[in-house]
Amino acid sequence: MEFDYKYIGFAENRKAAVIRAEEYGNEVIYEKLKAILNMLDFRAEEYYGKKVVLKPNLLLKFAPERAATVHPSVVYAAGKIFADAGASVLLAESPGGPYTPGILKSIYKVSGMEEAARAGGFELNYDTSFEEVRTDGGERSNHFDIIKPILDADLIVDLCKLKSHSMATMTAAVKNLFGVIPGTRKVEFHSRFPKHEDFAASVVDLTSFICKNKKVLSICDAIIGMEGNGPSGGEPKKIGCLLASENPFALDLLCAYIIGAQNTVPMLENAKKRGYAPADISGLMLRGDDPRELVIKDFRFPDTHKLHKLDFLPKFLQPHPKVNKKKCIGCGECARSCPQKVIKIENGKAMISLKNCIRCYCCQELCKLGAITIHRSLVYRIVG
Numbered sequence: 400m401e402f403d404y405k406y407i408g409f410a411e412n413r414k415a416a417v418i419r420a421e422e423y424g425n426e427v428i429y430e431k432l433k434a435i436l437n438m439l440d441f442r443a444e445e446y447y448g449k450k451v452v453l454k455p456n457l458l459l460k461f462a463p464e465r466a467a468t469v470h471p472s473v474v475y476a477a478g479k480i481f482a483d484a485g486a487s488v489l490l491a492e493s494p495g496g497p498y499t500p501g502i503l504k505s506i507y508k509v510s511g512m513e514e515a516a517r518a519g520g521f522e523l524n525y526d527t528s529f530e531e532v533r534t535d536g537g538e539r540s541n542h543f544d545i546i547k548p549i550l551d552a553d554l555i556v557d558l559c560k561l562k563s564h565s566m567a568t569m570t571a572a573v574k575n576l577f578g579v580i581p582g583t584r585k586v587e588f589h590s591r592f593p594k595h596e597d598f599a600a601s602v603v604d605l606t607s608f609i610c611k612n613k614k615v616l617s618i619c620d621a622i623i624g625m626e627g628n629g630p631s632g633g634e635p636k637k638i639g640c641l642l643a644s645e646n647p648f649a650l651d652l653l654c655a656y657i658i659g660a661q662n663t664v665p666m667l668e669n670a671k672k673r674g675y676a677p678a679d680i681s682g683l684m685l686r687g688d689d690p691r692e693l694v695i696k697d698f699r700f701p702d703t704h705k706l707h708k709l710d711f712l713p714k715f716l717q718p719h720p721k722v723n724k725k726k727c728i729g730c731g732e733c734a735r736s737c738p739q740k741v742i743k744i745e746n747g748k749a750m751i752s753l754k755n756c757i758r759c760y761c762c763q764e765l766c767k768l769g770a771i772t773i774h775r776s777l778v779y780r781i782v783g
């Protein structure tokens with residue numbers, strides 16, 4: 400596939416907007432989203448007759464109340480704005496685990512996407528094909544497998560959820576775009592980049608590749624986010640705002656400021672070095688409510704929060720995954736998603752061999768029952 404790098408200067412767009420939002424509901428979010436797009440001078444009408452792809456963070460088969468997936472009201476509102484503007488709107492996502500039409504269907508249903516699509520007048524993707532793209536200019540990676548609808552889009556609407564993340568500290572606009580890699584190919588990506596720093600740089604490679612070739616609009620559902628051991632095993636946390644930017648790195652910078660994660664998100668630190676985001680929010684062109692009034696002082700980060708600073712510790716002192724045998728039902732999902740293949744199911748329970756574990760925490764992320772926790776050594780707790 401040929402690329403034209405039409406938007407190579409995407410990072411020069413430093414506009415980011417935030418608006419207070421206390422509750423969900425299709426109409427209230429629709430009005431707020433229209434207001435926030437106006438603040439960014441973003442015109443949905445420019446996409447008349449074009450292909451708009453909504454890329455929500457759906458992660459796993461979770462109901463909206465779990466706060467692990469983007470709320471359907473936000474997806475409805477974004478879809479309706481572009482459908483009303485005469486665009487052809489398709490929702491496409493490759494969640495965690497296998498990428499099949501049957502799994503997509505059940506996730507769409509449980510996460511509220513079926514209903515959002517019906518009400519908002521857009522379609523749901525069931526085409527699970529993908530293509531390998533080759534590029535240049537990446538710091539760690541110059542080739543990616545990407546799902547077809549993303550490659551065909553004129554505009555990608557990156558619909559993310561603001562959550563804590565065991566490996567990445569925080570997930571919002573940038574990490575959500577990692578979900579354009581099909582199904583278990585995401586696991587291979589972890590194997591290619593077992594070091595946290597390399598993984599962060601390669602996700603920045605992927606995001607910047609997408610932004611240079613496609614128009615991207617990132618919208619973040621931070622009304623109820625997730626704190627603690629996210630992105631799936633944490634607890635819902637009221638953050639109370641909706642954010643947007645045409646630069647996903649700028650959006651993440653603002654999100655990190657609001658939850659108190661400045662300078663601790665490895666992907667953002669890499670992006671700053673490469674000029675995709677300014678050093679802090681004073682380098683953004685901010686619109687909407689004053690972010691200082693939206694800061695969450697008591698946001699709880701994952702048990703691995705200091706990982707980026709303590710990567711020098713020997714492996715055995717770094718936080719490691721641990722199976723709670725009482726909760727584990729032996730479904731094997733963690734074993735299938737382990738890039739190192741160090742998890743086995745024995746006597747109906749998951750067993751982890753830590754020797755070759757790379758501390759990616761995919762197993763914790765993909766266990767729907769929360770049966771994998773993160774164990775921190777005494778040394779890590781003291782120095783962290």
Ligand code: SF4
Nearest residue numbers: 727728730731733766
């Ligand atoms: S730890 Fe979770 S994902 Fe792994 S086998 Fe047990 S229940 Fe399934």
Ligand code: SF4
Nearest residue numbers: 737756757759760762
């Ligand atoms: S056991 Fe868990 S943390 Fe370790 S490599 Fe496998 S998925 Fe990653």
